[in-house]
Amino acid sequence: MKLVGTIASRLLVWILVIVFGLTTIFFVPRFAPNDPVEAMLAKVASGGSYMTPSEVDALRASLTDAFGLHGSLLSQYWRFIRRVALTGDFGPSLAMYPTPVSSLISHALPWTFGLLMTSTLLAWLLGNLVGMLAGWRPDRTLSRVLEGVAIVIYPIPYYILALVLSILFSYVWHIFPLTTSVQGTPWTWAFVESVVWNSTLPAASIVVVVFGWWVISSKAQTTVLAEEEFVRYARLKGLSDSRILWRYILPNALLPQITFLALQIGLMFNGAIIMEILFGYPGLGQLIYTAILQGDYNLLMGTISLSVIAVATATLIVDLLYPLFDPRIRHG
Amino acid sequence: MIALKGVRAGYGPDERFVAAVDNVDLTVGDNEILGIAGESGCGKSTLLRTLYGDFSGGLRLQSGAVSARFTDPATGAAVEREAQHFRDLWWNMISYVPQGSMSVLNPVMRVGKQIVDALPRRMRDGSRRQIRQRLEEFLAGLGLPGSVLDAYPHQLSGGMRQRVLVALAVFPNPRLILADEPTTALDVVVQKRILIMLVEIQRRLRNALVLVSHDLGVHFQITDRIAIAYAGALMEVGRTSEVFAAPQHPYTQALIGAMPRVGQRSQRTGLEGRPPSLTALPRGCRFADRCPAAQAICQQTEPALAPRGRGWPVACHFS
Amino acid sequence: MRSRLLANAPLRLWLGLGLLVLIVAVGMLLPWLAPGDPLHWYGVPRNLPASPAHLLGTTNLGQDIFWLLTWALQNSLMLGVVTGFFSTLIGVFAGLSAGYLGGAIDRVLSFFMDAFVCVPSLPVLILLAALFGGQLSLPVIGATLIVFNWPYPARQVRAVALSMRERQFVAVAWFSGESRVRILVRHIFPYIAGWSMANFINTVLVAIAAETSLAVIGLSSAQRATLGTMIYWALKYQALLAKRYLWVGAPVTAVVVLFVGLFLLSSGIAMRSAARRSGA
Numbered sequence: 028m029k030l031v032g033t034i035a036s037r038l039l040v041w042i043l044v045i046v047f048g049l050t051t052i053f054f055v056p057r058f059a060p061n062d063p064v065e066a067m068l069a070k071v072a073s074g075g076s077y078m079t080p081s082e083v084d085a086l087r088a089s090l091t092d093a094f095g096l097h098g099s100l101l102s103q104y105w106r107f108i109r110r111v112a113l114t115g116d117f118g119p120s121l122a123m124y125p126t127p128v129s130s131l132i133s134h135a136l137p138w139t140f141g142l143l144m145t146s147t148l149l150a151w152l153l154g155n156l157v158g159m160l161a162g163w164r165p166d167r168t169l170s171r172v173l174e175g176v177a178i179v180i181y182p183i184p185y186y187i188l189a190l191v192l193s194i195l196f197s198y199v200w201h202i203f204p205l206t207t208s209v210q211g212t213p214w215t216w217a218f219v220e221s222v223v224w225n226s227t228l229p230a231a232s233i234v235v236v237v238f239g240w241w242v243i244s245s246k247a248q249t250t251v252l253a254e255e256e257f258v259r260y261a262r263l264k265g266l267s268d269s270r271i272l273w274r275y276i277l278p279n280a281l282l283p284q285i286t287f288l289a290l291q292i293g294l295m296f297n298g299a300i301i302m303e304i305l306f307g308y309p310g311l312g313q314l315i316y317t318a319i320l321q322g323d324y325n326l327l328m329g330t331i332s333l334s335v336i337a338v339a340t341a342t343l344i345v346d347l348l349y350p351l352f353d354p355r356i357r358h359g
Numbered sequence: 360m361i362a363l364k365g366v367r368a369g370y371g372p373d374e375r376f377v378a379a380v381d382n383v384d385l386t387v388g389d390n391e392i393l394g395i396a397g398e399s400g401c402g403k404s405t406l407l408r409t410l411y412g413d414f415s416g417g418l419r420l421q422s423g424a425v426s427a428r429f430t431d432p433a434t435g436a437a438v439e440r441e442a443q444h445f446r447d448l449w450w451n452m453i454s455y456v457p458q459g460s461m462s463v464l465n466p467v468m469r470v471g472k473q474i475v476d477a478l479p480r481r482m483r484d485g486s487r488r489q490i491r492q493r494l495e496e497f498l499a500g501l502g503l504p505g506s507v508l509d510a511y512p513h514q515l516s517g518g519m520r521q522r523v524l525v526a527l528a529v530f531p532n533p534r535l536i537l538a539d540e541p542t543t544a545l546d547v548v549v550q551k552r553i554l555i556m557l558v559e560i561q562r563r564l565r566n567a568l569v570l571v572s573h574d575l576g577v578h579f580q581i582t583d584r585i586a587i588a589y590a591g592a593l594m595e596v597g598r599t600s601e602v603f604a605a606p607q608h609p610y611t612q613a614l615i616g617a618m619p620r621v622g623q624r625s626q627r628t629g630l631e632g633r634p635p636s637l638t639a640l641p642r643g644c645r646f647a648d649r650c651p652a653a654q655a656i657c658q659q660t661e662p663a664l665a666p667r668g669r670g671w672p673v674a675c676h677f678s
Numbered sequence: 679m680r681s682r683l684l685a686n687a688p689l690r691l692w693l694g695l696g697l698l699v700l701i702v703a704v705g706m707l708l709p710w711l712a713p714g715d716p717l718h719w720y721g722v723p724r725n726l727p728a729s730p731a732h733l734l735g736t737t738n739l740g741q742d743i744f745w746l747l748t749w750a751l752q753n754s755l756m757l758g759v760v761t762g763f764f765s766t767l768i769g770v771f772a773g774l775s776a777g778y779l780g781g782a783i784d785r786v787l788s789f790f791m792d793a794f795v796c797v798p799s800l801p802v803l804i805l806l807a808a809l810f811g812g813q814l815s816l817p818v819i820g821a822t823l824i825v826f827n828w829p830y831p832a833r834q835v836r837a838v839a840l841s842m843r844e845r846q847f848v849a850v851a852w853f854s855g856e857s858r859v860r861i862l863v864r865h866i867f868p869y870i871a872g873w874s875m876a877n878f879i880n881t882v883l884v885a886i887a888a889e890t891s892l893a894v895i896g897l898s899s900a901q902r903a904t905l906g907t908m909i910y911w912a913l914k915y916q917a918l919l920a921k922r923y924l925w926v927g928a929p930v931t932a933v934v935v936l937f938v939g940l941f942l943l944s945s946g947i948a949m950r951s952a953a954r955r956s957g958a
Binding site: 040043044047048051052055178179181182183184186187190191194198290292293294296297298300301304305315316318319322327328330331334335338339342 | 690789792793795796797798799800801802804805806807808809812883887888890891894895897909921923926930933934937938940941942945
Binding site for chain 2: 262275
């Protein structure tokens with residue numbers, strides 16, 4: 028029963044967080060010094076076309092409507108929340124009219140997910156394993172070296188490492204492509220191969236940096252755990268070192284790491300966006316960038332809202348996974 | 360049977376060695392309950408670790424010999440080991456009941472698994488189901504329900520956990536069980552159950568049980584022999600009934616004098632002061648400062664633990 | 679084991695401190711010596727290689743790379759320090775209130791802490807940038823970062839405050855009549871001081887990283903040079919393709935050294951204060 032209560036309250040927090048995020052996104056533009064409608068008009072005017080005052084007014088009215096900017100602030104807000112929450116409709120993209128924003132997003136999202144999820148999980152698993160082994164035998168030279176390397180890698184932002192990697196592997200040695208250009212139609216072998224090839228550098232940057240992260244924290248975790256009483260008792264029972272490591276230390280070390288994972292999701296998403304922009308990777312980040320460059324307000328609102336929802340949901344999922352691994356929560 | 364001869368064990372480098380077990384001679388027989396009593400910090404837990412052969416976490420044997428000799432119940436062959444090589448005896452010939460039941464069990468592993476984990480090879484034949492069957496019967500004999508095997512440590516009460524720890528140590532049918540304060544922090548009712556459990560087990564298995572406790576009442580109830588420890592050394596070692604009837608060492612006398620007894624009306628006397636720090640031991644007898652019968656010689660020469668007066672070893676110049 | 683931990687902490691600490699002192703010296707002192715405004719285009723001949731006159735060469739836009747670097751470093755550092763300071767201040771205050779005072783205050787504050795963790799800061803910053811015409815000034819970036827970063831120190835401090843509340847010496851103080859504020863200041867704060875330092879330095883790192891991220895995609899201030907904007911301009915003017923690695927390499931190296939130094943220092947402080955708390 029207690030478990031159900033925990034899940035329920037976590038779900039509630041999820042909903043509240045999304046509402047909070049969407050509200051922030053809704054209100055932030057309201058504080059901008061530029062009226063988006065006027066900005067659009069200015070852009071159209073600077074594009075060289077000439078419009079009569081009545082045409083300008085008509086355009087202004089339709090833009091105001093498209094932006095949902097008519098009516099009182101409260102009614103706008105209500106309409107916005109209702110639209111997004113119930114239908115997921117962010118309206119048509121302004122730059123690529125009339126393609127709906129949601130379809131653009133649904134094409135980009137799998138790319139971001141693929142990149143983020145695989146590299147995150149890979150780095151988490153590897154990092155935890157390596158860190159645990161290093162923490163178990165902290166006096167070995169290999170452990171010290173690993174930790175030293177991890178410490179140097181961890182603070183480096185992904186894109187810096189990505190830059191370094193792309194300098195080395197794209198510019199100096201022409202192994203990997205400079206920007207993403209995927210060949211082939213979806214899901215043929217050529218397509219998959221091309222996707223993997225193009226994703227290697229961005230994924231590698233994320234994996235290497237995040238790996239360093241987890242090595243450090245799981246090594247610290249393991250060194251503390253190794254001093255715990257139940258580990259000492261397990262040793263006194265005559266259990267072999269490997270048994271203690273895999274059955275006693277690992278399951279206990281992973282628990283806080285799952286919690287940390289939840290906390291890092293937002294940060295890793297940030298990193299992924301930058302990566303996509305730098306590498307021209309066709310994911311959500313790239314879409315956001317395009318939206319800015321083209322002043323596509325609807326697309327911008329849509330992608331940003333989705334970022335918030337995605338991160339909140341991913342955090343929720345990881346949080347909900349935790350009881351699966353910790354019997355103390357599962358059976359109160 | 361485990362014999363300690365002139366054992367000095369403790370922590371730190373030779374120049375600044377802190378001897379938690381200082382020049383101790385002690386023998387544990389094959390079929391008895393031996394109690395080790397004393398105040399906190401007197402080194403009794405370290406003594407237990409030395410008996411177990413657990414020289415980890417900085418503890419080292421500076422001098423003396425620790426030797427073990429058992430008869431393997433399965434083969435009848437003699438098994439002998441010296442100090443640092445007890446490892447393969449663990450949970451086979453000797454086992455350990457630790458203090459503090461919550462943090463001693465792996466919180467994410469079921470209790471049953473933790474018991475099976477430690478089984479010696481001779482007990483592993485048979486299918487999982489058969490082993491489980493045997494475990495359940497064994498637990499029933501100790502008054503524990505079979506459902507305990509599927510539970511996680513946090514789901515059991517403190518008393519139950521302690522009994523599980525005892526069960527864990529007893530199941531492999533070891534020749535020697537070392538129990539470190541097994542009843543501390545438990546309420547009196549549960550204490551009694553555990554004590555009864557320990558005695559019954561010892562009588563049934565006819566092995567040796569070494570019990571460490573600061574509670575003299577526990578020693579009085581179940582031990583055959585008792586060793587009184589003070590500041591790292593043994594003060595008196597003898598048959599429990601005899602020692603309690605006529606304690607020889609002033610420290611023992613004070614400890615027993617402080618115990619409440621039914622029907623006693625006179626004021627109980629305590630002891631002033633506290634034991635010396637193990638890093639700054641006095642030159643003569645370590646109890647001299649607090650001893651009501653101390654004389655000049657007590658401050659100068661440390662009395663050896665040797666049979667005196669009534670026949671059992673006492674470390675005092677005047678008994 | 680304990681002595682090894684203690685031995686490590688000083689190593690990290692001193693190493694980090696050393697790196698940072700170097701960076702701060704370069705970033706805070708040297709800019710005063712710069713001849714003219716390094717950001718100024720065509721102030722010096724373009725595309726010169728490294729030489730005694732121009733220690734790191736010059737850019738495609740006629741700027742001296744070395745002096746530009748020092749200014750960029752200074753701006754990045756100042757942004758980081760100011761953001762870090764206010765973030766930590768608000769965070770510690772919020773965390774203490776939530777953890778120690780408990781009740782409704784705790785629930786409200788905790789919700790906001792959780793909420794901000796789930797909302798990724800970069801998209802919001804990007805949104806803001808878009809609305810401000812494609813460039814954000816450093817103060818606006820700083821303010822937004824403060825708003826998004828206070829939850830991290832707050833959470834930690836809250837956890838510490840919660841556990842402190844249960845500790846005996848706090849109860850003793852309470853029962854002997856000390857007011858809650860006094861208890862907070864005299865008994866609880868010393869425990870948090872170490873963590874707060876570590877958090878502060880960590881936030882500096884995060885803030886500089888965030889601004890650099892924004893800058894690298896071109897959304898940061900065009901008026902001021904920061905490490906990120908330096909990288910951006912270098913990339914924009916094809917420094918990579920033209921093999922002018924110094925232009926890109928200098929700020930990248932500075933970023934790496936800065937971040938590693940900050941991390942070593944904050945980690946070292948955290949290890950030290952953890953060791954001290956466990957009575958080592």
